Amino acid sequence: MFNSKFGSVPKFYVRAPGRVNIIGEHIDYCGYSVLPMAVEQDMLIAVEPVKTHVLQLANTNPLYLDFSTSANNIQIDKTKPLWHNYFLCGFKGIQEHFGLSDVTGMNCLVDGNIPPSSGLSSSSALVCCAGLVTLTVLGMNLSKVELAEICAKSEHYIGTEGGGMDQSISFLAEEGTAKLIEFSPLRATDVKLPSGAVFVIANSCVEMNKAATSHFNIRVMECRLAAKLLAKHKCLPWEEVLRLEEVQAKLGVSLEEMLLITEDALHSEPYSPEEICRCLGISLQELKTQILSPSTQDVLSFKLYQRAKHVYSEAARVLQFKKVCEEAPDNTVQLLGELMNQSHVSCRDMYECSCPELDQLVDICRKFGAQGSRLTGAGWGGCTVSIVPADKLPSFLANVHEAYYQRSNRSLVPEKQSLFATKPGGGALVFLEA
Ligand code: GLA
Numbered sequence: 566m567f568n569s570k571f572g573s574v575p576k577f578y579v580r581a582p583g584r585v586n587i588i589g590e591h592i593d594y595c596g597y598s599v600l601p602m603a604v605e606q607d608m609l610i611a612v613e614p615v616k617t618h619v620l621q622l623a624n625t626n627p628l629y630l631d632f633s634t635s636a637n638n639i640q641i642d643k644t645k646p647l648w649h650n651y652f653l654c655g656f657k658g659i660q661e662h663f664g665l666s667d668v669t670g671m672n673c674l675v676d677g678n679i680p681p682s683s684g685l686s687s688s689s690a691l692v693c694c695a696g697l698v699t700l701t702v703l704g705m706n707l708s709k710v711e712l713a714e715i716c717a718k719s720e721h722y723i724g725t726e727g728g729g730m731d732q733s734i735s736f737l738a739e740e741g742t743a744k745l746i747e748f749s750p751l752r753a754t755d756v757k758l759p760s761g762a763v764f765v766i767a768n769s770c771v772e773m774n775k776a777a778t779s780h781f782n783i784r785v786m787e788c789r790l791a792a793k794l795l796a797k798h799k800c801l802p803w804e805e806v807l808r809l810e811e812v813q814a815k816l817g818v819s820l821e822e823m824l825l826i827t828e829d830a831l832h833s834e835p836y837s838p839e840e841i842c843r844c845l846g847i848s849l850q851e852l853k854t855q856i857l858s859p860s861t862q863d864v865l866s867f868k869l870y871q872r873a874k875h876v877y878s879e880a881a882r883v884l885q886f887k888k889v890c891e892e893a894p895d896n897t898v899q900l901l902g903e904l905m906n907q908s909h910v911s912c913r914d915m916y917e918c919s920c921p922e923l924d925q926l927v928d929i930c931r932k933f934g935a936q937g938s939r940l941t942g943a944g945w946g947g948c949t950v951s952i953v954p955a956d957k958l959p960s961f962l963a964n965v966h967e968a969y970y971q972r973s974n975r976s977l978v979p980e981k982q983s984l985f986a987t988k989p990g991g992g993a994l995v996f997l998e999a
Contacts, residue, residue: 593728658719684942902936
């Protein structure tokens with residue numbers, strides 16, 4: 566296909582994997598550690614550098630149209646999350662990192678098998694893959710940590726203010742192990758998953774493109790506002806506080822204490838922008854220009870108590886999950902399952918990032934043998950991840966397939982992309998022709 570598109574052969578190939586987040590949802594952008602693993606599905610790009618300064622992008626999937634632009638004038642349209650914009654994010658991130666104004670062009674053919682808009686991070690995999698393609702074409706070097714940080718930042722060009730989990734695991738993943746990803750500074754530590762259990766991904770078949778709605782950015786802002794109100798309540802310099810983790814660090818208290826402080830400082834009724842202004846002692850104008858992001862300017866109600874409760878409790882569950890994996894007690898799988906179930910309840914009730922289909926799928930998974938099941942990724946659709954005792958896997962897959970997919974025509978989606986067992990895969994790689 567590369568040959569028929571561009572009339573030449575690729576010089577090298579790059580792959581970057583998607584991921585499944587096992588636990589730790591919507592807390593990376595609050596500064597807290599998360600626990601994902603790479604899946605084997607990935608983005609793969611065939612590349613030929615050219616001398617013309619033109620970037621030509623094609624996709625093996627005919628749904629994604631060809632695109633071409635000058636390599637020195639990258640425009641990313643935030644209003645439309647078109648596929649090629651994710652490539653441009655990675656490209657622009659590297660270009661800007663090295664301060665290059667005159668970049669060589671290239672022909673790229675993109676192929677991918679990560680189900681899109683399903684919470685498995687197909688978009689970040691494309692950003693990371695494009696970043697590594699660009700670095701390779703330029704003949705430059707960066708560490709995986711630097712690459713992850715650049716790509717996490719440059720994905721914001723698409724308009725969503727995600728944390729760094731997806732890009733970090735795409736670069737730092739290693740086959741056979743999940744990772745605890747910590748931020749500021751970015752670090753990845755191996756977490757050995759129990760051998761007696763399998764992690765199964767099930768797609769709710771409800772598509773959720775987080776760049777196409779404002780849910781995601783509203784949550785990011787609610788967490789920021791909650792952090793500021795908590796800091797103000799505790800007489801900390803709230804102006805400089807952006808993340809819920811910073812409040813905890815500045816107070817030097819445990820996550821459990823942060824939950825108590827949240828109950829004391831915030832109320833469960835939603836906050837209006839006016840009330841937030843009163844609490845912080847600022848004008849509506851100041852709130853809009855100094856704190857709210859472009860996509861949250863017109864939001865009329867913010868749930869601060871619920872979001873902070875989710876974040877602090879979820880951050881604690883991540884640490885407990887890692888501890889259980891390390892200590893491996895007799896009932897490891899059951900304990901991990903309970904933490905995953907609690908995570909789902911918190912995502913559903915406190916963070917409100919689930920949907921009826923995800924809740925139904927989680928129930929079905931538990932009914933047919935999962936010790937724990939939860940939504941994974943941003944939510945509002947996409948996939949669940951379940952922990953299933955290895956000996957129950959065949960009956961689990963058959964029963965969930967029947968109960969969720971066959972009964973509702975959802976089997977129209979190719980079965981392999983909808984329900985599959987997965988294990989920790991490796992990170993991004995460059996393949997050079999021999
Ligand atoms: C998206 C973001 C991540 C993370 C998850 C939710 O995948 O890109 O940074 O916030 O949602 O956990």
